[in-house]
């Protein structure tokens with residue numbers, strides 16, 4: 001059994017202060033696209049958000065076949081590490097796939113592969129040839145990563161990589177990723193322009 005945690009507690013400042021999680025992407029709210037994609041690979045879906053986002057996200061998910069549990073931030077605006085902490089604490093399976101709400105190209109076959117690779121470790125984290133860790137599209141042992149996130153926040157740190165330093169993880173390289181997904185899986189939407197480009201991809 002496995003879970004997906006969708007992180008949606010950010011302020012979308014580059015998006016013009018409207019919540020990108022619920023923005024329309026070719027007829028469907030972005031977060032709903034993400035939830036319906038990850039649902040193909042997991043047994044349960046948790047959405048992390050602020051309390052004030054909850055009603056709008058629930059309405060974006062209305063009528064979806066994907067059952068959702070919500071994990072609200074204890075305190076808002078503490079960064080993605082705090083979002084992971086809240087989301088992972090709500091997980092009741094050993095492992096969870098964590099994904100940002102603004103990654104509508106996320107691909108279920110890659111998720112399944114990351115779950116396989118994570119077995120026996122605290123996490124399996126994609127790392128592309130550019131050296132970048134894709135921490136918001138990775139599989140974590142939920143309890144271990146939640147503890148690491150708490151320790152990171154307690155130390156006054158905010159980077160997800162600071163939490164990674166506190167667990168035993170493996171990286172999954174670009175070649176292995178390409179066998180299961182196109183690199184577009186990691187594309188995230190920060191601006192209105194990026195939303196328009198993504199919409200063109202979904203409409204064709």
Ligand SMILES: Nc1nc2c(ncn2[C@@H]2O[C@H](COP(=O)(O)OP(=O)(O)OP(=O)(O)O)[C@@H](O)[C@H]2O)c(=O)[nH]1
Nearest residue numbers: 007008009010011012013014077078079083100101
């Ligand atoms: N819970 C929580 N999640 C966050 C926070 N900041 C960012 N995130 C989430 O982390 C992921 C990556 O963040 P960004 O791409 O920077 O999104 P964002 O912060 O909403 O957008 P910008 O304001 O433009 O940086 C997204 O899924 C966000 O929802 C936060 O303070 N709290």
Ligand SMILES: [Mg+2]
Nearest residue numbers: 010011012013
């Ligand atoms: Mg941000």
